[in-house]
Amino acid sequence: MRIGLVGVGRIGAFHAATLKGLPSVDQVVVTDADVSRAELVAKDLGVEFAPSVAALLASGIDGFVIAAATSAHAELIAAGVAAGIPTFCEKPLATDLADSQRVVELVEASDVPVHIGFQRRFDAGYQAAAAQVRSGELGFIHHIRANTNDAFPPPAEYIPTSGGFFRDCTVHDFDIIRYVTGREVVSVFATGANRGESFFGQYGDVDAAAGLLTLDDNTFVSVSGTRYNAAGHDVRMEILGSLGSIAIGLDEHTALRSVESGVAFPGGQAHATFMDRFRPSYVAELTAFTEVVSGQREVPCTVRDALQAFRIADACELSRRENRVVALEEIGR
Numbered sequence: 001m002r003i004g005l006v007g008v009g010r011i012g013a014f015h016a017a018t019l020k021g022l023p024s025v026d027q028v029v030v031t032d033a034d035v036s037r038a039e040l041v042a043k044d045l046g047v048e049f050a051p052s053v054a055a056l057l058a059s060g061i062d063g064f065v066i067a068a069a070t071s072a073h074a075e076l077i078a079a080g081v082a083a084g085i086p087t088f089c090e091k092p093l094a095t096d097l098a099d100s101q102r103v104v105e106l107v108e109a110s111d112v113p114v115h116i117g118f119q120r121r122f123d124a125g126y127q128a129a130a131a132q133v134r135s136g137e138l139g140f141i142h143h144i145r146a147n148t149n150d151a152f153p154p155p156a157e158y159i160p161t162s163g164g165f166f167r168d169c170t171v172h173d174f175d176i177i178r179y180v181t182g183r184e185v186v187s188v189f190a191t192g193a194n195r196g197e198s199f200f201g202q203y204g205d206v207d208a209a210a211g212l213l214t215l216d217d218n219t220f221v222s223v224s225g226t227r228y229n230a231a232g233h234d235v236r237m238e239i240l241g242s243l244g245s246i247a248i249g250l251d252e253h254t255a256l257r258s259v260e261s262g263v264a265f266p267g268g269q270a271h272a273t274f275m276d277r278f279r280p281s282y283v284a285e286l287t288a289f290t291e292v293v294s295g296q297r298e299v300p301c302t303v304r305d306a307l308q309a310f311r312i313a314d315a316c317e318l319s320r321r322e323n324r325v326v327a328l329e330e331i332g333r
């Protein structure tokens with residue numbers, strides 16, 4: 001199969017390399033608004049280059065992968081759907097709710113499969129946790145703690161097209177909370193701060209945030225994250241139930257050290273980036289997309305799922321700005 005990819009920045013170049021290594025993919029062709037970057041990545045990886053999105057879509061591709069900046073997602077998904085080509089798009093759907101809703105309407109009115117990239121759904125730990133929560137073996141879940149801590153911030157130019165901390169970063173936690181529990185968020189209270197470089201504040205964004213979510217079965221979920229966690233890229237979740245408690249992402253590579261004497265755990269090297277932490281998940285995710293392309297499976301993470309995660313992010317942003325509890329019902333469907 002022939003896969004076209006647009007956007008060869010941090011994640012796009014990584015996805016292009018992953019796609020090239022998949023047994024089901026024969027050819028990869030890449031493009032980018034920055035044509036010279038696309039040419040360079042194509043040369044480095046030994047894949048094809050297309051001079052524009054239009055040329056890429058017209059080049060006989062079977063699947064279209066969007067890894068461009070978030071501000072370009074809505075338009076590029078629309079282009080993939082108009083061309084009738086199964087499309088994978090990185091999270092989130094768009095930078096704002098209105099565009100996200102328009103994407104959902106467009107995709108649901110078509111028969112073109114569109115898969116959104118929340119790779120944690122393909123992580124073995126989150127999958128095992130979902131199975132245990134849903135089997136009831138943990139009893140009722142009273143608390144969940146989720147965190148996404150980046151080791152270092154993205155470049156300043158990434159921030160204005162990112163959608164902001166909750167929509168860009170914590171949105172992964174919001175999606176995986178729904179996936180693991182099968183429950184919906186009913187209300188949020190969130191806050192944030194800019195204690196690192198000032199460019200976050202200049203764009204109205206924060207570099208650290210925390211929120212308390214209440215699920216529709218009265219489970220309390222605390223979510224936190226930062227762009228400044230030099231100890232390592234630290235993505236974990238703890239699920240505390242009436243009959244048992246489990247942790248996802250707690251292993252020898254966890255970016256924590258104990259101050260208790262005689263405790264050597266965790267002893268390994270911490271993950272530096274999301275690529276280190278989720279490498280097998282990205283491979284599984286893009287393999288799943290190729291199965292969507294060949295008609296072997298349904299879309300595993302839909303635009304409707306992405307809209308739900310986005311609504312939670314929007315509620316957190318509103319809560320942070322207005323310093324109050326926000327009901328999800330306030331955020332349009």
Ligand SMILES: NC(=O)c1ccc[n+]([C@@H]2O[C@H](COP(=O)([O-])OP(=O)(O)OC[C@H]3O[C@@H](n4cnc5c(N)ncnc54)[C@H](O)[C@@H]3O)[C@@H](O)[C@H]2O)c1
Nearest residue numbers: 007008009010011012032033034067068069070072090091
């Ligand atoms: N799932 C994950 O773990 C994960 C991790 C990182 C980034 N992402 C998402 O991937 C996307 C890209 O993030 P990144 O960190 O690679 O950003 P980046 O800034 O490194 O790269 C973005 C690339 O998109 C290109 N681009 C922008 N607008 C374009 C357009 N209209 N047409 C063609 N190319 C265009 C830019 O020139 C750049 O090369 C974002 O939406 C981000 O949310 C997801």
